[in-house]
Amino acid sequence: MANYLRLDRITKSFGSFTAVSDATVDIAPGEFTTLVGPSGCGKTTLLNIVAALERPSSGAVMIDGKDVTQLSARERGIAMVFQSYALYPHLTIRQNLGFPLRVQKVAKPERERRVREVAELVEIGHLLDRKPRELSGGQRQRVAIGRAIIRPSTVCLLDEPLSNLDAALRVRVRAELKLLFGRMGTTTLFVTHDQSEAMTMSDRIVVMRDGKVQQQGKPLELYQKPANAFVASFIGSPQMNLMEARVDSEGGRALLRAGSLTLPLDDGQAARLGSRRAVTLGIRPEAITINRVPGGASLAARIELVEHLGNSAIVHYRGPAGDQIVGMELLDASIGAGWSGEAWLDPASVHLFDTETTLAL
Amino acid sequence: MTDTTAPLAAPAPAPPVRTRLETLALYVCLFVLLAVIIFPIYWLVLNSLKFQRDFFTNPPVYFPPELTLGHWGEAMGNPLNQRYMLNTAVVAVISTFTATAAGTLCAYVLARIRMRWRLNGILLFAILICRLFPPVSLAIPYYLLMRQFGLLDTQAALVIAYTGLALPFVTWMMLTFFQDLPKEVERAAMVDGCTVVQRFLWVVLPMSVPAMAVSATFVFIAVWNELLYAITLTTLNAKTIPVAIASFVGDNALAWGPMSALSVASFVPVLLLALAAQRYLIRGLTFGAVKG
Ligand SMILES: Nc1ncnc2c1ncn2[C@@H]1O[C@H](COP(=O)(O)OP(=O)(O)O)[C@@H](O)[C@H]1O
Numbered sequence: 147m148a149n150y151l152r153l154d155r156i157t158k159s160f161g162s163f164t165a166v167s168d169a170t171v172d173i174a175p176g177e178f179t180t181l182v183g184p185s186g187c188g189k190t191t192l193l194n195i196v197a198a199l200e201r202p203s204s205g206a207v208m209i210d211g212k213d214v215t216q217l218s219a220r221e222r223g224i225a226m227v228f229q230s231y232a233l234y235p236h237l238t239i240r241q242n243l244g245f246p247l248r249v250q251k252v253a254k255p256e257r258e259r260r261v262r263e264v265a266e267l268v269e270i271g272h273l274l275d276r277k278p279r280e281l282s283g284g285q286r287q288r289v290a291i292g293r294a295i296i297r298p299s300t301v302c303l304l305d306e307p308l309s310n311l312d313a314a315l316r317v318r319v320r321a322e323l324k325l326l327f328g329r330m331g332t333t334t335l336f337v338t339h340d341q342s343e344a345m346t347m348s349d350r351i352v353v354m355r356d357g358k359v360q361q362q363g364k365p366l367e368l369y370q371k372p373a374n375a376f377v378a379s380f381i382g383s384p385q386m387n388l389m390e391a392r393v394d395s396e397g398g399r400a401l402l403r404a405g406s407l408t409l410p411l412d413d414g415q416a417a418r419l420g421s422r423r424a425v426t427l428g429i430r431p432e433a434i435t436i437n438r439v440p441g442g443a444s445l446a447a448r449i450e451l452v453e454h455l456g457n458s459a460i461v462h463y464r465g466p467a468g469d470q471i472v473g474m475e476l477l478d479a480s481i482g483a484g485w486s487g488e489a490w491l492d493p494a495s496v497h498l499f500d501t502e503t504t505l506a507l
Numbered sequence: 508m509t510d511t512t513a514p515l516a517a518p519a520p521a522p523p524v525r526t527r528l529e530t531l532a533l534y535v536c537l538f539v540l541l542a543v544i545i546f547p548i549y550w551l552v553l554n555s556l557k558f559q560r561d562f563f564t565n566p567p568v569y570f571p572p573e574l575t576l577g578h579w580g581e582a583m584g585n586p587l588n589q590r591y592m593l594n595t596a597v598v599a600v601i602s603t604f605t606a607t608a609a610g611t612l613c614a615y616v617l618a619r620i621r622m623r624w625r626l627n628g629i630l631l632f633a634i635l636i637c638r639l640f641p642p643v644s645l646a647i648p649y650y651l652l653m654r655q656f657g658l659l660d661t662q663a664a665l666v667i668a669y670t671g672l673a674l675p676f677v678t679w680m681m682l683t684f685f686q687d688l689p690k691e692v693e694r695a696a697m698v699d700g701c702t703v704v705q706r707f708l709w710v711v712l713p714m715s716v717p718a719m720a721v722s723a724t725f726v727f728i729a730v731w732n733e734l735l736y737a738i739t740l741t742t743l744n745a746k747t748i749p750v751a752i753a754s755f756v757g758d759n760a761l762a763w764g765p766m767s768a769l770s771v772a773s774f775v776p777v778l779l780l781a782l783a784a785q786r787y788l789i790r791g792l793t794f795g796a797v798k799g
C-alpha cells in the first residue's frame with residue numbers, strides 16, 4: 147500500500163521572494179526520507195505544497211505517477227504532523243484521534259476500536275478523556291502522530307515533530323518514531339533542521355538551502371561524498387573543517403598549503419584539481435588525531451581546548467600561523483589543553499571543493 | 508570556621524512594607540471611586556423602594572426609615588409594561604442571535620477566502636464606513652424604509668434595524684479574532700479531509716464560541732438599552748422598555764417610583780448576562796491548540 151511520491155521541479159514564490167526553487171525530489175514507496183536544512187530554507191513550504199496547503203508557482207506533485215497538483219488535501223489522502231501539533235483544542239484526545247475517521251464517516255464502533263489501537267501504539271491510552279491543553283509537549287506530540295497514522299495515507303508528512311521536545315526525550319522519541327514508521331511501511335517525508343536527526347532516522351536525506359535542493363542520498367553517502375561545501379559543513383558534528391588552500395608543487399608533486407598545514411596530494415587528487423591555483427579544503431574532525439598516522443601528513447599545533455563527550459573528545463588545535471582546526475579523539479588518549487606537538491591526518495581522507503562554485507571536485 | 512563558609516547568596520530582601528498612610532490613602536481613593544460608580548445605582552434602587560413622600564424632601568433622605576414594594580407592584584403588574592418587557596426580550600434575543608451568526612460567517616469568509624477583484628478589501632472598507640456613521644443619521648432612512656414595508660411599530664422592524672446596525676460590529680470583532688486564530692489547526696482539518704463547511708462547523712465554530720459570546724454580549728446589551736431607533740420605529744405595540752422608561756418623563760408629574768422600579772428590573776437581565784459571559788471574557792479556548 148506504500149506509495150511513490152515525486153516532486154517535479156517545484157518552485158514557490160511569495161511575491162518577489164522565492165521560498166522554494168526548482169526542487170525535484172523522488173521518494174520511493176515506504177521510504178523514510180528526511181528534508182533537512184537551516185531554518186527558513188523552505189522546508190515547511192515544500193511540505194505544505196505536498197499537503198496541498200499551498201499551490202506551487204510551478205512544477206507538479208505526483209503520487210504513484212499521477213499528477214495530483216490540482217487535487218485538494220482531502221483528495222490526495224495525505225497525513226501530516228504539524229510543527230505546532232495543531233491539535234483541536236476543543237476536542238478531547240479521543241475525539242482528536244478519531245477526527246480523521248469522523249470526517250470519513252467511519253462508523254462509531256469501528257472508530258472507537260481504531261482510536262484504542264492507535265492510542266496504545268503511541269502510548270497515550272490513559273489520556274483519552276483529557277483536552278490538549280492538559281497535556282505536556284511530549285504527550286501532545288504523540289497525539290499529533292496518532293492522529294496522522296489512524297487512517298491509511300498515501301504519504302505521511304512530519305514537520306519538525308521533535309523540535310518542541312527536550313533533548314533527552316528527543317533522542318528517545320526519534321528511535322521510537324523510526325521503528326513505528328518502519329513497521330507501518332508508509333512513505334514518509336520528515337522535516338528537521340537538525341542534521342543528527344536526519345542522519346539517525348532516514349533511509350534517504352534531502353539537504354536544502356535557500357530554497358534549493360543541494361544534494362539527496364543515503365545518510366552515509368552524504369557524509370562521505372558531500373556534493374558541495376555547504377552539505378559538507380552541514381552534515382556531521384562537529385562540523386567539517388573548511389579552509390582556503392593554495393595549490394603548490396614541490397619536487398614535481400602537488401601540494402596544498404593552508405595556514406600551518408602542508409598537504410601532499412596523490413595523483414588522483416592532483417588530477418581533480420586541474421589547473422586551479424586555489425581550492426577549498428575540507429577535513430572531517432575525526433580525520434585529525436594526535437596519534438601518528440603511517441604515511442600521513444602532520445602539522446605542528448597546540449591544543450587550545452578539549453571538549454569531553456565521555457566516549458570521545460573534540461579537540462581544538464591552533465597552528466603556528468594562528469589558524470584553528472578541530473580534531474576528534476577516542477577518549478583513551480590522555481589529552482589536555484596546553485599540549486603541543488604534531489597533529490596527524492591521512493591526506494587521502496580530505497575533501498576538495500571549488501572555491502568559486504563550492505562544488506566537490 | 509572562618510568567613511569562607513559565608514552563604515553563597517544573601518537572603519532575599521523583605522518586600523517593602525506599605526506604610527499605614529499609603530494604605531489609608533489607597534482605601535480613600537477606592538472608596539471615592541466606588542461611591543461615584545455605586546451611588547447612582549444605589550439611588551435608583553432606593554427610589555424604586557421609597558415611599559412617595561420621601562422623594563422631594565430637602566435635604567434628601569439617604570437612608571429612609573421605611574421602604575415599600577408598591578412601585579414594583581405598580582410597574583411590574585402593569586400589563587403594558589409586561590408587554591414592553593417581552594418586546595425588548597424578543598427583539599434583543601433575535602437580533603443578537605442573527606447579528607452574531609451572520610457577522611461571524613461574514614468575518615470568516617473575509618478572513619479566509621480570498622475573492623476576486625480585491626473584494627475582501629472593498630467589503631471590509633464598506634463595513635468600516637457603516638461603523639463611521641452616527642446612528643441617528645440612519646434612523647430616518649430606516650423609518651422611511653419600515654413605513655414603505657408596512658413594518659412600523661412591529662418587532663420585525665426593530666430586529667431588522669438592530670441586526671443591520673450590529674452586523675458591522677460583530678464582523679469587525681470576529682474578523683480580528685479569525686485573523687489571530689492560529690492557521691495550523693485549520694490546516695490540520697484540511698489535511699484530515701474536511702470540506703470548507705466541515706472545517707467551519709467542526710473546528711472553527713467551536714473554537715470561536717468565546718469570541719462569539721463576547722460579541723453577542725456587547726450586542727445584546729446595546730440592543731436591550733437602545734432608545735433612539737426604538738422611539739423612532741415604534742409607537743405602541745412594539746414599544747421596548749427604554750421607550751417606556753423614557754415616556755414616564757413628560758406627561759403630567761414624573762412617576763419616580765415606578766420608573767425607577769422598571770429601570771432596575773430592566774437592568775437585571777443585562778447583569779445576569781454579563782455574569783454568565785464573564786467566563787468567556789476571561790478564558791480563551793484556543794490555549795493548548797499549539798505549543799503552549
Ligand atoms: N505565506 C508566506 N508569505 C511570505 N513568505 C513566506 C510565507 N511562508 C513562508 N515564507 C518565507 O519562506 C521562507 C521559507 O519558509 P519555511 O518554508 O517556513 O522555512 P523552514 O520551514 O525551512 O524554516 C521563509 O523565509 C519565510 O519567511
Ligand SMILES: [Mg+2]
Binds near residue numbers: 189190191229305
Ligand atoms: Mg518550518
